[in-house]
Amino acid sequence: MRITGTFLDEISHDIPHQNWGPEEWDLDFQAMRAIGIDTVILIRCGYRRWMTYPSQVLQEREGCYPPPLDLVDLFLTLAEKYGMEFWFGTYDSGRYWHQGQFQEEVDINLRVLDEVWARYGHRPAFKGWYLSQEVSRRTGGIIDIYARMGRHCKEISGNLPTLISPWIQGVKAVSAFTGQTRQAQGITLEEHEREWNEIMAGIAGAVDIVAFQDGHVEFDELASFLSLNKALAERHGLRCWTNSESFDRDMPIKFPPIKWEKLLLKLNAAEQAGMEKAITFEFSHFMSPNSIYRAAHHLYRRYCEQFGLEPWQPPAQ
Amino acid sequence: MRITGTFLDEISHDIPHQNWGPEEWDLDFQAMRAIGIDTVILIRCGYRRWMTYPSQVLQEREGCYPPPLDLVDLFLTLAEKYGMEFWFGTYDSGRYWHQGQFQEEVDINLRVLDEVWARYGHRPAFKGWYLSQEVSRRTGGIIDIYARMGRHCKEISGNLPTLISPWIQGVKAVSAFTGQTRQAQGITLEEHEREWNEIMAGIAGAVDIVAFQDGHVEFDELASFLSLNKALAERHGLRCWTNSESFDRDMPIKFPPIKWEKLLLKLNAAEQAGMEKAITFEFSHFMSPNSIYRAAHHLYRRYCEQFGLEPWQPPAQ
Amino acid sequence: MRITGTFLDEISHDIPHQNWGPEEWDLDFQAMRAIGIDTVILIRCGYRRWMTYPSQVLQEREGCYPPPLDLVDLFLTLAEKYGMEFWFGTYDSGRYWHQGQFQEEVDINLRVLDEVWARYGHRPAFKGWYLSQEVSRRTGGIIDIYARMGRHCKEISGNLPTLISPWIQGVKAVSAFTGQTRQAQGITLEEHEREWNEIMAGIAGAVDIVAFQDGHVEFDELASFLSLNKALAERHGLRCWTNSESFDRDMPIKFPPIKWEKLLLKLNAAEQAGMEKAITFEFSHFMSPNSIYRAAHHLYRRYCEQFGLEPWQPPAQ
Numbered sequence: 001m002r003i004t005g006t007f008l009d010e011i012s013h014d015i016p017h018q019n020w021g022p023e024e025w026d027l028d029f030q031a032m033r034a035i036g037i038d039t040v041i042l043i044r045c046g047y048r049r050w051m052t053y054p055s056q057v058l059q060e061r062e063g064c065y066p067p068p069l070d071l072v073d074l075f076l077t078l079a080e081k082y083g084m085e086f087w088f089g090t091y092d093s094g095r096y097w098h099q100g101q102f103q104e105e106v107d108i109n110l111r112v113l114d115e116v117w118a119r120y121g122h123r124p125a126f127k128g129w130y131l132s133q134e135v136s137r138r139t140g141g142i143i144d145i146y147a148r149m150g151r152h153c154k155e156i157s158g159n160l161p162t163l164i165s166p167w168i169q170g171v172k173a174v175s176a177f178t179g180q181t182r183q184a185q186g187i188t189l190e191e192h193e194r195e196w197n198e199i200m201a202g203i204a205g206a207v208d209i210v211a212f213q214d215g216h217v218e219f220d221e222l223a224s225f226l227s228l229n230k231a232l233a234e235r236h237g238l239r240c241w242t243n244s245e246s247f248d249r250d251m252p253i254k255f256p257p258i259k260w261e262k263l264l265l266k267l268n269a270a271e272q273a274g275m276e277k278a279i280t281f282e283f284s285h286f287m288s289p290n291s292i293y294r295a296a297h298h299l300y301r302r303y304c305e306q307f308g309l310e311p312w313q314p315p316a317q
Numbered sequence: 318m319r320i321t322g323t324f325l326d327e328i329s330h331d332i333p334h335q336n337w338g339p340e341e342w343d344l345d346f347q348a349m350r351a352i353g354i355d356t357v358i359l360i361r362c363g364y365r366r367w368m369t370y371p372s373q374v375l376q377e378r379e380g381c382y383p384p385p386l387d388l389v390d391l392f393l394t395l396a397e398k399y400g401m402e403f404w405f406g407t408y409d410s411g412r413y414w415h416q417g418q419f420q421e422e423v424d425i426n427l428r429v430l431d432e433v434w435a436r437y438g439h440r441p442a443f444k445g446w447y448l449s450q451e452v453s454r455r456t457g458g459i460i461d462i463y464a465r466m467g468r469h470c471k472e473i474s475g476n477l478p479t480l481i482s483p484w485i486q487g488v489k490a491v492s493a494f495t496g497q498t499r500q501a502q503g504i505t506l507e508e509h510e511r512e513w514n515e516i517m518a519g520i521a522g523a524v525d526i527v528a529f530q531d532g533h534v535e536f537d538e539l540a541s542f543l544s545l546n547k548a549l550a551e552r553h554g555l556r557c558w559t560n561s562e563s564f565d566r567d568m569p570i571k572f573p574p575i576k577w578e579k580l581l582l583k584l585n586a587a588e589q590a591g592m593e594k595a596i597t598f599e600f601s602h603f604m605s606p607n608s609i610y611r612a613a614h615h616l617y618r619r620y621c622e623q624f625g626l627e628p629w630q631p632p633a634q
Numbered sequence: 635m636r637i638t639g640t641f642l643d644e645i646s647h648d649i650p651h652q653n654w655g656p657e658e659w660d661l662d663f664q665a666m667r668a669i670g671i672d673t674v675i676l677i678r679c680g681y682r683r684w685m686t687y688p689s690q691v692l693q694e695r696e697g698c699y700p701p702p703l704d705l706v707d708l709f710l711t712l713a714e715k716y717g718m719e720f721w722f723g724t725y726d727s728g729r730y731w732h733q734g735q736f737q738e739e740v741d742i743n744l745r746v747l748d749e750v751w752a753r754y755g756h757r758p759a760f761k762g763w764y765l766s767q768e769v770s771r772r773t774g775g776i777i778d779i780y781a782r783m784g785r786h787c788k789e790i791s792g793n794l795p796t797l798i799s800p801w802i803q804g805v806k807a808v809s810a811f812t813g814q815t816r817q818a819q820g821i822t823l824e825e826h827e828r829e830w831n832e833i834m835a836g837i838a839g840a841v842d843i844v845a846f847q848d849g850h851v852e853f854d855e856l857a858s859f860l861s862l863n864k865a866l867a868e869r870h871g872l873r874c875w876t877n878s879e880s881f882d883r884d885m886p887i888k889f890p891p892i893k894w895e896k897l898l899l900k901l902n903a904a905e906q907a908g909m910e911k912a913i914t915f916e917f918s919h920f921m922s923p924n925s926i927y928r929a930a931h932h933l934y935r936r937y938c939e940q941f942g943l944e945p946w947q948p949p950a951q
Contacts, residue, residue: 333929334890336936571887610928
């Protein structure tokens with residue numbers, strides 16, 4: 001099963017920045033295109049005070065810093081140039097919804113969504129929405145956040161599809177800001193089913209696609225969780241993708257590119273579970289020949305070998 | 318506001334070593350020179366048992382290991398070759414002054430300073446002193462350490478200028494040896510002013526320049542702290558530079574090159590606060606085209622673009 | 635003292651994977667050969683569910699995942715191509731022997747050893763065994779594990795030599811999965827001698843060579859521990875090598891390539907202690923010109939300069 005979509009992680013909270021400008025991003029879209037990536041998903045348009053585009057709403061309301069470059073425009077331009085779909089990720093305040101102010105998180109986002117659609121909605125590559133408030137459990141308020149934001153996205157955009165990418169509360173669901181890589185206990189299949197059954201029932205119609213992150217459970221548990229997620233999605237009429245993480249959650253350095261053998265194992269498991277599409281978090285740091293991490297260059301080569309693809313070569317400097 | 322000075326971090330306690338020899342250092346001085354760096358500051362001449370030059374004093378007194386290369390000589394030679402000023406950083410025992418033995422820390426350093434001035438004082442690039450005992454608060458003994466060491470530096474060298482680079486006890490003032498990136502509470506402007514008012518009163522005359530590190534406070538607090546530091550320095554007749562850190566304090570990896578947007582924001586804030594000069598910790602790891610970190614190469618390009626500079630290119634290998 | 639052997643760390647539990655295929659490994663064997671490495675030691679043939687070769691025993695008994703590539707075959711082929719010795723590392727369950735099930739750990743390994751010898755024993759480069767269960771103290775059961783596994787290795791292979799590489803329970807013997815780099819207290823020379831005297835008495839005849847890891851004690855303690863280990867080995871008729879670690883244990887990033895000065899200091903100490911041979915953990919990540927870490931490229935150059943070697947150059951990409 002090949003990866004045909006990737007997140008774009010330009011406002012990161014735990015992945016170091018690559019400091020790319022338009023030229024470097026153009027090269028990376030070429031490298032993506034060469035292996036069949038047709039969908040790029042902005043992980044979030046803003047996080048706390050950082051933004052990907054000069055949002056008036058966020059400057060006024062959240063005191064966000066005007067960015068040196070309009071990345072939404074850049075990514076749309078490159079998606080258009082290379083024939084890809086661009087999906088837009090919502091703003092993550094990093095605080096309201098963690099402090100019980102769900103209404104606040106939604107209110108800001110509804111205004112951001114209107115602003116974004118007015119600015120970029122006419123762009124031919126604008127093809128979908130990503131609801132960036134990521135959870136693993138039926139956390140208070142999340143159904144309402146997804147449902148209200150998802151519905152608004154669809155209403156203003158002529159029903160463009162909406163995507164979420166939750167994680168599984170597995171043994172590896174630990175903070176990136178600690179040396180530990182695992183916790184004592186992960187969620188059981190039964191608990192996971194109970195909670196996500198309830199969430200999906202509440203968001204069906206507002207959220208079209210669910211793409212669970214595949215890195216938080218043990219490798220030998222993954223097949224079961226993939227099948228369960230597929231069954232849950234079908235039960236509620238959602239489409240089911242896999243978010244096959246291309247970074248390694250087992251190492252003290254948080255995070256290096258994943259070992260190729262692990263990624264292959266996860267993609268094979270996703271294929272067997274009948275996932276519709278595989279996306280990854282994310283190509284540019286962890287499997288790109290342009291990455292600041294050299295292990296990513298080798299991962300790209302291994303991936304190309306596996307699928308008989310001609311690897312794209314960065315131009316000689 | 319452009320960066321015109323950088324620390325040289327050859328005896329590091331938390332930044333991995335690049336393993337450069339004279340050839341690689343020569344290239345890096347070229348890359349510095351190309352963007353207008355005119356001042357290089359040795360962060361410390363020794364730390365615990367490691368030394369940058371074969372100090373008799375430190376071998377005899379602290380059992381330090383003779384280094385494979387005399388870096389002080391190398392840096393002076395390169396500074397002379399490329400028309401830069403070299404500032405010499407004092408020895409940091411890593412213990413005496415942390416254990417209340419302030420007298421001991423000063424005593425060793427006075428002997429080191431004499432030795433260094435005898436060995437290298439005649440070198441044309443030798444232009445200043447850096448007092449490497451870094452603090453954020455009016456820690457017991459620090460006024461006396463700065464005052465005695467600073468006075469001695471000036472006395473033996475015909476009044477060459479002395480520099481300190483304290484940090485601010487902000488929310489990001491946490492140990493590098495933990496996954497955490499912030500603590501619950503940072504110092505207030507009022508406390509910071511009270512303590513540094515007292516310190517500066519005690520060191521004026523012995524210390525000429527203060528260059529606070531700019532990475533420990535929230536980005537939205539920075540302007541206030543910069544202005545306060547400027548006002549404090551003026552009140553006591555000190556010159557005020559900014560030490561604009563080029564590494565990122567917000568990431569679980571400690572430390573990667575900083576996101577360009579953050580560095581630009583900090584430099585703009587320093588300019589608005591009227592800082593006399595911007596130096597950085599430090600060019601060679603975090604913003605050099607020769608760095609072991611590729612994100613530094615991209616940061617260098619972004620920096621050059623911003624200021625209309627022609628980026629220096631490393632020779633093809 | 636030059637390094638003439640290296641571990642191969644293909645199944646790692648704390649070092650990020652480089653994602654090399656046969657082509658990249660071939661280049662790295664060239665780089666090793668160029669500096670006189672004549673021995674490569676597979677750190678372990680499997681760890682938990684990961685394997686270096688498609689072991690029937692481990693698939694059936696431990697549910698291990700069939701690897702995409704037979705690395706044991708690859709490493710033997712490259713060792714033969716470049717005239718090196720290949721030593722095979724035992725399977726580490728990562729659990730049985732940590733949970734008191736020593737018998738289980740040995741039983742699995744005896745079957746793995748038989749399988750491996752049947753598959754690869756005829757290969758000309760197969761020249762020794764590495765017992766990968768690493769300890770620092772007389773941990774319950776370890777004498778029996780080493781003795782039984784070591785004897786079996788020798789019996790089935792016509793007495794090929796067996797190697798262990800314990801660590802010293804020094805101040806730096808802390809988990810890789812924490813930001814800390816040292817603990818309050820390290821083992822004393824006396825305790826170390828008492829315990830290893832007992833262990834060596836129990837394993838003599840089954841284990842031929844002991845190569846202590848040299849990175850867990852303070853640099854100023856190293857000479858004493860090296861001399862003690864040499865004396866202990868001689869007392870019990872074991873050969874004594876040093877495992878001179880080429881990664882840095884003093885940094886918050888776990889782990890970068892070591893500072894050249896530190897490696898040189900350790901190699902000099904090993905020479906003075908009269909060590910028979912120096913191996914390293916490990917060349918490919920930490921001192922190779924092919925490494926994903928650029929500081930390793932520079933370390934390779936420093937090493938070549940020191941010993942007057944012509945550095946191998948990676949082919950232009």
